[in-house]
Amino acid sequence: MKLTLWTYEGPAHVGAIRIAASMRGVHYVLHAPQGDTYADLLFTMIERNGERPPVTYTTFQARDLGGDTAEIFKTAARDAHLRFAPDLMLVGASCTGELIQDDPGGLAEALELPIPVVPLELPSYQRKENWGAAETFYQIVRRLTPGTDRPELTDNVPTCNILGPTSLGFRNRDDVVEVRRLIESLGIKVNVVAPLDASPADVARLGAAHFNVVLYPEIAQTAASYLKRRFGQPMTSVTPIGIGATEDFITEITALAGVARPAKHRDASRLAWYSRSVDSTYLTGKRVFCFGDASHAIAAARVSRDELGFNVVGLGTYSREHARDIRTAAEGFGLQALVTDDYLEVERAIRDLQPELVLGTQMERHIAKRLDIPCAVISAPFHVQDCPARYSPQMGYEGANVLFDTWVHPLMMGLEEHLLAMFRDDFEFNDTAQPSHLPRTSTAPATAPPPAETQPAVAMTETPPAAGLITIAVPSWSPDAEKELGKVPFFVRGKARRNTERFAREHGLATITIETLYDAKAHFSR
Amino acid sequence: MTTLATAPRTQTQRTVLRERGQHEVFCGLTGIVWLHRKIQDAFFLVVGSRTCAHLLQSAAGVMIFAEPRFATAVIDERDLAGLADANDELDRVVGELLDRRPDIKLLFLVGSCPSEVIKLDLSRAASRLGERHGPAIRVLSYSGSGIETTFTQGEDACLEALVTAMQPTEKAPPAASGPDQLLVVGALADVVEDQFRRMLEDIGIANVAFLPPRRNSGLPTVGPGTRYLLAQPFLGQTAAALERRGATRIDALFPLGVEGTSAWLHAAARAFGISPDTVERVIRAPAARARAALDKWRSELEGKTIFFFPDSQLEIPLARMLSRELGLVPLEIGTPYLHRDHLEHELALLPASAILSEGQDVDRQLDRCRDAAPDLTVCGLGLANPLEREGFTTKWSIELLFTPIQGFEQAADLAALFARPLDRRTALKV
Ligand code: SF4
Ligand code: SF4
Numbered sequence: 001m002k003l004t005l006w007t008y009e010g011p012a013h014v015g016a017i018r019i020a021a022s023m024r025g026v027h028y029v030l031h032a033p034q035g036d037t038y039a040d041l042l043f044t045m046i047e048r049n050g051e052r053p054p055v056t057y058t059t060f061q062a063r064d065l066g067g068d069t070a071e072i073f074k075t076a077a078r079d080a081h082l083r084f085a086p087d088l089m090l091v092g093a094s095c096t097g098e099l100i101q102d103d104p105g106g107l108a109e110a111l112e113l114p115i116p117v118v119p120l121e122l123p124s125y126q127r128k129e130n131w132g133a134a135e136t137f138y139q140i141v142r143r144l145t146p147g148t149d150r151p152e153l154t155d156n157v158p159t160c161n162i163l164g165p166t167s168l169g170f171r172n173r174d175d176v177v178e179v180r181r182l183i184e185s186l187g188i189k190v191n192v193v194a195p196l197d198a199s200p201a202d203v204a205r206l207g208a209a210h211f212n213v214v215l216y217p218e219i220a221q222t223a224a225s226y227l228k229r230r231f232g233q234p235m236t237s238v239t240p241i242g243i244g245a246t247e248d249f250i251t252e253i254t255a256l257a258g259v260a261r262p263a264k265h266r267d268a269s270r271l272a273w274y275s276r277s278v279d280s281t282y283l284t285g286k287r288v289f290c291f292g293d294a295s296h297a298i299a300a301a302r303v304s305r306d307e308l309g310f311n312v313v314g315l316g317t318y319s320r321e322h323a324r325d326i327r328t329a330a331e332g333f334g335l336q337a338l339v340t341d342d343y344l345e346v347e348r349a350i351r352d353l354q355p356e357l358v359l360g361t362q363m364e365r366h367i368a369k370r371l372d373i374p375c376a377v378i379s380a381p382f383h384v385q386d387c388p389a390r391y392s393p394q395m396g397y398e399g400a401n402v403l404f405d406t407w408v409h410p411l412m413m414g415l416e417e418h419l420l421a422m423f424r425d426d427f428e429f430n431d432t433a434q435p436s437h438l439p440r441t442s443t444a445p446a447t448a449p450p451p452a453e454t455q456p457a458v459a460m461t462e463t464p465p466a467a468g469l470i471t472i473a474v475p476s477w478s479p480d481a482e483k484e485l486g487k488v489p490f491f492v493r494g495k496a497r498r499n500t501e502r503f504a505r506e507h508g509l510a511t512i513t514i515e516t517l518y519d520a521k522a523h524f525s526r
Numbered sequence: 527m528t529t530l531a532t533a534p535r536t537q538t539q540r541t542v543l544r545e546r547g548q549h550e551v552f553c554g555l556t557g558i559v560w561l562h563r564k565i566q567d568a569f570f571l572v573v574g575s576r577t578c579a580h581l582l583q584s585a586a587g588v589m590i591f592a593e594p595r596f597a598t599a600v601i602d603e604r605d606l607a608g609l610a611d612a613n614d615e616l617d618r619v620v621g622e623l624l625d626r627r628p629d630i631k632l633l634f635l636v637g638s639c640p641s642e643v644i645k646l647d648l649s650r651a652a653s654r655l656g657e658r659h660g661p662a663i664r665v666l667s668y669s670g671s672g673i674e675t676t677f678t679q680g681e682d683a684c685l686e687a688l689v690t691a692m693q694p695t696e697k698a699p700p701a702a703s704g705p706d707q708l709l710v711v712g713a714l715a716d717v718v719e720d721q722f723r724r725m726l727e728d729i730g731i732a733n734v735a736f737l738p739p740r741r742n743s744g745l746p747t748v749g750p751g752t753r754y755l756l757a758q759p760f761l762g763q764t765a766a767a768l769e770r771r772g773a774t775r776i777d778a779l780f781p782l783g784v785e786g787t788s789a790w791l792h793a794a795a796r797a798f799g800i801s802p803d804t805v806e807r808v809i810r811a812p813a814a815r816a817r818a819a820l821d822k823w824r825s826e827l828e829g830k831t832i833f834f835f836p837d838s839q840l841e842i843p844l845a846r847m848l849s850r851e852l853g854l855v856p857l858e859i860g861t862p863y864l865h866r867d868h869l870e871h872e873l874a875l876l877p878a879s880a881i882l883s884e885g886q887d888v889d890r891q892l893d894r895c896r897d898a899a900p901d902l903t904v905c906g907l908g909l910a911n912p913l914e915r916e917g918f919t920t921k922w923s924i925e926l927l928f929t930p931i932q933g934f935e936q937a938a939d940l941a942a943l944f945a946r947p948l949d950r951r952t953a954l955k956v
Pocket of ligand 1: 033034035036095096553554555574575577578579581637638639640670671672673
């Protein structure tokens with residue numbers, strides 16, 4: 001039993017729902033109690049899908065447990081087939097369904113439906129969402145590519161499949177567009193993209209490509225490895241996030257396709273120039289903490305160091321399946337990887353490291369918000385606001401532009417930071433001064449707070465920081481040290497305060513003097 | 527499966543559509559989302575699976591500003607191997623939790639589908655842990671599982687557990703054996719609770735208590751002198767538990783809208799032998815204020831049709847209020863469960879034309895909704911966007927649990943909740 005406050009990944013069957021919801025013509029009959037239907041809102045609310053995910057939940061109840069849960073399952077499967085007329089049906093159980101051992105696969109087989117039925121055995125008490133998605137995709141691919149013959153490769157243009165994009169994957173919708181454009185610009189044809197928007201018939205054509213692009217190893221690795229064994233299709237190993245990785249990706253796929261590798265083009269992405277422009281000088285050495293699924297976290301670390309000039313101080317993932325990859329990557333940064341799905345542990349690590357920027361999931365965004373550290377989201381799980389209306393891929397050249405904008409934006413930009421420091425003593429340029437463009441009437445806020453609005457459900461639990469979360473005694477500030485702290489520009493004052501207190505604690509000082517303040521400054525300066 | 531049954535107790539012989547098929551409703555665990563905000567020193571520990579943890583997180587809307595006062599002890603394969611093990615594990619997890627959170631005074635062990643299917647006895651665990659960590663910490667248990675409870679029934683089960691922990695009221699002197707305490711039952715927003723307390727005291731009921739209390743130490747007593755008044759329509763088990771403790775129910779409409787709130791307060795006064803004139807004097811001003819505020823919405827909402835998917839069990843009192851005070855026309859009123867005793871008066875006030883349905887077969891109901899083409903559809907979060915996409919205007923039902931809607935001062939807010947989606951539809955030109 002493990003105490004869990006917030007989870008990075010849902011249960012394995014949610015991974016299966018993601019695959020079903022990504023595809024066309026697939027329906028999932030899930031043996032599950034009614035509460036499990038909450039999964040629908042992930043798709044309809046976070047991703048604003050205009051359709052319910054194609055899932056029929058049997059919603060058995062306690063009174064059914066004695067006898068006819070199997071019958072309930074069969075009825076549900078039969079009705080779902082009639083109503084939704086899918087081309088392929090997935091059948092399986094959620095955690096509770098697994099415990100009642102009704103064998104959905106066997107029951108569905110007995111119905112003799114005229115379509116392929118793929119039974120899913122997802123061990124709910126061991127595995128999680130990404131594993132469930134990968135396994136489901138693999139089972140579908142295996143089922144739809146029977147026999148031993150590889151379909152004929154008809155034209156002489158090199159072709160590939162793009163594997164791994166899914167519903168509720170971070171920016172997958174846009175990454176597909178970007179990567180497809182990139183691949184096609186190299187004279188390579190895209191045979192099938194799956195699972196996103198693929199039909200079972202599309203999946204059946206996977207063999208008719210020279211190689212597979214593994215866009216998200218978390219989802220596509222299992223299926224791609226199978227296709228390699230099955231059809232001898234090689235697969236890519238680079239996730240094209242950032243300019244360097246995009247270049248490596250181009251090198252890799254042009255080699256796989258046997259086409260000429262075009263010369264690198266300096267201005268293919270604005271990131272390179274923006275990063276060199278003088279304003280970005282101030283980004284140098286910013287301490288950044290990267291956490292997410294393994295592929296996004298590793299990519300973020302590389303872009304941070306090589307393309308933005310940050311200093312990566314922490315790197316980790318919640319995905320134990322990819323612990324090895326992240327450990328290897330972390331070594332390259334002289335770091336020890338943090339592999340945990342316990343968000344309290346991540347919070348502790350961030351608090352200890354005091355980074356200047358956090359690149360993480362929505363969990364890290366909340367941690368960062370609490371600790372007052374700028375943050376950008378780079379990976380699932382994400383929130384409705386991370387599903388933007390505009391085109392904003394993470395991959396390829398345009399993706400690199402998006403990374404520059406979204407990661408640098410939360411930081412104070414160079415010139416701005418410089419000016420703030422220069423004018424910090426100016427009478428209207430400190431935190432107690434009112435904005436000069438507002439009428440200077442009283443010391444009260446110039447505008448009344450907006451009237452309290454009804455909060456929607458997705459904004460429900462704005463709990464104030466819990467007492468007892470941080471229980472370390474705070475050293476006291478002497479009046480002159482407090483005064484000196486007041487001279488520190490307000491936008492770094494919080495950090496100076498924290499650092500000084502931490503320094504005092506670590507050195508067993510009960511009182512902070514001006515000396516302590518500057519000792520701490522020297523200690524923490526790079 | 528659909529059966530037509532005739533409601534035995536309503537004078538109108540209203541037929542009820544009984545449905546048995548896929549439900550699209552949360553389980554009782556969801557109640558934790560508002561209950562943990564209400565009882566400020568309580569912690570809710572779900573003993574369940576990753577699914578349960580994910581449900582809570584998704585229903586709570588992932589607003590993670592602080593360490594929440596709820597969590598899940600996620601059962602894993604090792605626990606499934608042997609039950610003795612699972613109990614030890616639970617004790618360990620609870621120890622860990624209480625070490626972290628010295629501010630917790632009331633711990634609920636909340637059962638889930640997995641804990642029930644493997645027959646993990648949480649009431650025994652609660653008494654064992656209560657002995658170990660009490661009396662400073664009270665440990666109770668209830669089930670919020672989806673195989674036993676639907677959405678708001680989780681609150682019912684939680685309050686039922688609290689009733690078992692209530693101390694008996696000191697025996698009153700035999701001369702004064704009338705009602706000695708008014709107990710208002712059902713979680714209300716603090717602001718609503720305060721308004722009701724003020725009015726009930728002004729009416730002249732001296733001893734008013736609320737269940738759930740805001741803090742563990744405020745748990746009221748119960749006894750034969752207790753008269754209880756339900757503030758929420760989904761509290762069947764809690765009511766039965768109170769009756770077992772000698773309390774008597776005050777039969778009333780639910781306090782939604784001017785009519786409901788007035789009737790609710792009048793019923794309370796009647797039970798305490800207070801004259802209707804006194805009540806009228808106290809409520810005259812707020813009721814008039816509420817009526818005036820509702821008038822502004824009436825012209826906009828009058829004649830609009832409305833369709834309720836089953837969700838919170840608030841559907842029937844809501845439909846009553848919306849039809850009688852704002853002129854909306856309910857087409858179908860779905861409820862996950864129809865508690866006839868507690869809703870008798872409500873049912874009598876519903877327009878005869880409305881179809882009542884109990885239980886759910888979501889796909890059939892969606893078909894009926896499309897056929898009925900209502901102006902406004904009240905449904906859960908999973909259905910709202912897909913229906914909007916089809917061109918229907920929707921109102922998320924879960925908001926009705928998170929927003930103060932009871933009482934006079936909130937009557938117009940309630941109207942606004944239903945008017946806003948319609949306004950928005952009119953405003954948008956895209
Ligand atoms: S329905 Fe059961 S298994 Fe699902 S979240 Fe609710 S309690 Fe957990
Ligand atoms: S809306 Fe809520 S969940 Fe989303 S980022 Fe803001 S605080 Fe976090």
